[in-house]
Amino acid sequence: MIRTDGPPANRTRPRDRKRHIQEAAAGAFARNGYHAVGMQDIADAVGISAPALYRHFPNKYALFVRTAFALVQQLIEATEDAAQRPVENAADARVALDALLDAVISTTADLRAIGGIYRWEGRYLERSDREDLTAQFRLLRERFERPHRVYRPEISDEQRRLIVLASLSVVASITAHRTVVAARSLRTLLKGASWRLLDIDPEISASTVQGGDFVADTAAGVVGIGAGAGRREQLVDSAVRLFAARGYNEVTIEDLAVEVDLTPSGVYRHFDGKPAVLLAACDRAAVALERAVLRVRESASSPDEALRRLCRACVDHSFQNLALMRIYFSELGNLAPEDQRRLRAMQRAHVADWTALLQAVRPELGGREAAVLVHAGLSVVTDEIPLLPVRDEAAAVRLTHFVETVLGLD
Incomplete structure (x- = not known):
């Protein structure tokens, strides 16, 4: 049969389809949990067929790993410049810590809807992937500890570790709830609470x-x-x-x-x-x-x-x-x-x-x-x-x- 209604419309694959797939998967995993999400659910959310999805990711676990690492990798990238700041004295250290907090708060706020994956669903990662994820977060923590060591030299390394982790936990807390606050107010609240921890006296009676x-x-x-x-x-x-x-x-x-x-x-x-x-x-x-x-x-x-x-x-x-x-x-x-x-x-x-x-x-x-x-x-x-x-x-x-x-x- 000869077609007379013109050439077929060109169908081009979006260049950023893989990113759309990762975003849809991250949102689904964060909302519903790893086990409750199927590949067909993700394909439907993106508007593609399941076979098309499998051309990008061989299975659900591979897609889960990619999404689980997305937040921490972006946090590492966002804090790169602040981590390179010279820290010679307490004043330099405070500036560096402030820049690190700005980067972490902005990135976490941008990815708030998917950040809950690592908090609860990370346990479903295989051991080697879980160790890699832990190493990434350790690097992020160490980027705070380096200037904090100059800023608060009197604090022990164990106390410092808990203080820095607590300040990061304050920022990460927004991934666990949906309370809506104006962006500027949210930033002020998170930064203020994080700084109060960085300045805390750990030897409380x-x-x-x-x-x-x-x-x-x-x-x-x-x-x-x-x-x-x-x-x-x-x-x-x-x-x-x-x-x-x-x-x-x-x-x-x-x-x-x-x-x-x-x-x-x-x-x-x-x-x-x-x-x-x-x-x-x-x-x-x-x-x-x-x-x-x-x-x-x-x-x-x-x-x-x-x-x-x-x-x-x-x-x-x-x-x-x-x-x-x-x-x-x-x-x-x-x-x-x-x-x-x-x-x-x-x-x-x-x-x-x-x-x-x-x-x-x-x-x-x-x-x-x-x-x-x-x-x-x-x-x-x-x-x-x-x-x-x-x-x-x-x-x-x-x-x-x-x-x-x-x-x-x-």
């Missing part, structure tokens, strides 16, 4: 920090239920450890059964399935946080005292329940939509309690500005605790002081 009911953490990072507890609670306890260590999607009902010496059918006598076990764990976390706020409000005589007690309670609870809090903030996407909505509403209510107290103490802050600082303080707790060599009373005091500093408490 325990007498200056509101005391808590500290209990040394267990080796597993979660309060143990104990052999005397019922099977249902033992299952939840085991699930918390396994989900936090390996990720919800990597754990099977069989794995849970082995942990508590049951058969898989025995697990189903207590829970309808793995999502029900996850839901029970998340409910446990939500209730514990709600009770902590209530106890603080009942015992404190002023908003300032209440907020300081809440800072300490947050640290104590996280020390005792590190694994539980990790899955509470990283695995909700695996629950049914109605359960997700309910638990996310509880998370927002918890942040709102903090925000109201912070505004009472610092009335110059608007609600959104206060919420940004609250998220930053909570992020410091989440990111710092796994890095602490010892989780004892002294460590709890220091970390509480970090949180108070981020919030801008005197």
Whole structure:
């Protein structure tokens, strides 16, 4: 058959298609998690066929690796010039640190929608890729440590490492929430909180920090239920450890059964399935946080005292329940939509309690500005605790002081 309607339209492949694919994949992984995203989902988001997608990336993991490294690689590139600044004295060091903060804040803000990948989904990287990612972040940290060593020579290397990591955690916190603040205000808030940490006195006395009911953490990072507890609670306890260590999607009902010496059918006598076990764990976390706020409000005589007690309670609870809090903030996407909505509403209510107290103490802050600082303080707790060599009373005091500093408490 001879065509008479003219030549076929030229179809050209966009030169930046690979970039569009990476951006779509990064957004999908950040929103829904690695396991919930398929190659067809990404192809649909870009508007191409799955075979066309496979011409750029051989499989989902290869695409995931590319997106997981995107943020840190751009951070390395953005801080290159600032890292080359000469640092001869404290004044030079402060200028260098300020330039580094500017670069990190601007880059993270630009990539805010995808930055959450490395916080929670990085555990799905294979060992060699995870080590490479860690090395990249170590390079970023060292770029801050070099001028900070000149700026604050009296601080030990271990203290410096935690201080720098906390200041970077403040900036990274915006990838974990969606609070909308004007760009200039966001930059001012993040930079101010980061500088307060870089200037902090790490040798804070325990007498200056509101005391808590500290209990040394267990080796597993979660309060143990104990052999005397019922099977249902033992299952939840085991699930918390396994989900936090390996990720919800990597754990099977069989794995849970082995942990508590049951058969898989025995697990189903207590829970309808793995999502029900996850839901029970998340409910446990939500209730514990709600009770902590209530106890603080009942015992404190002023908003300032209440907020300081809440800072300490947050640290104590996280020390005792590190694994539980990790899955509470990283695995909700695996629950049914109605359960997700309910638990996310509880998370927002918890942040709102903090925000109201912070505004009472610092009335110059608007609600959104206060919420940004609250998220930053909570992020410091989440990111710092796994890095602490010892989780004892002294460590709890220091970390509480970090949180108070981020919030801008005197």
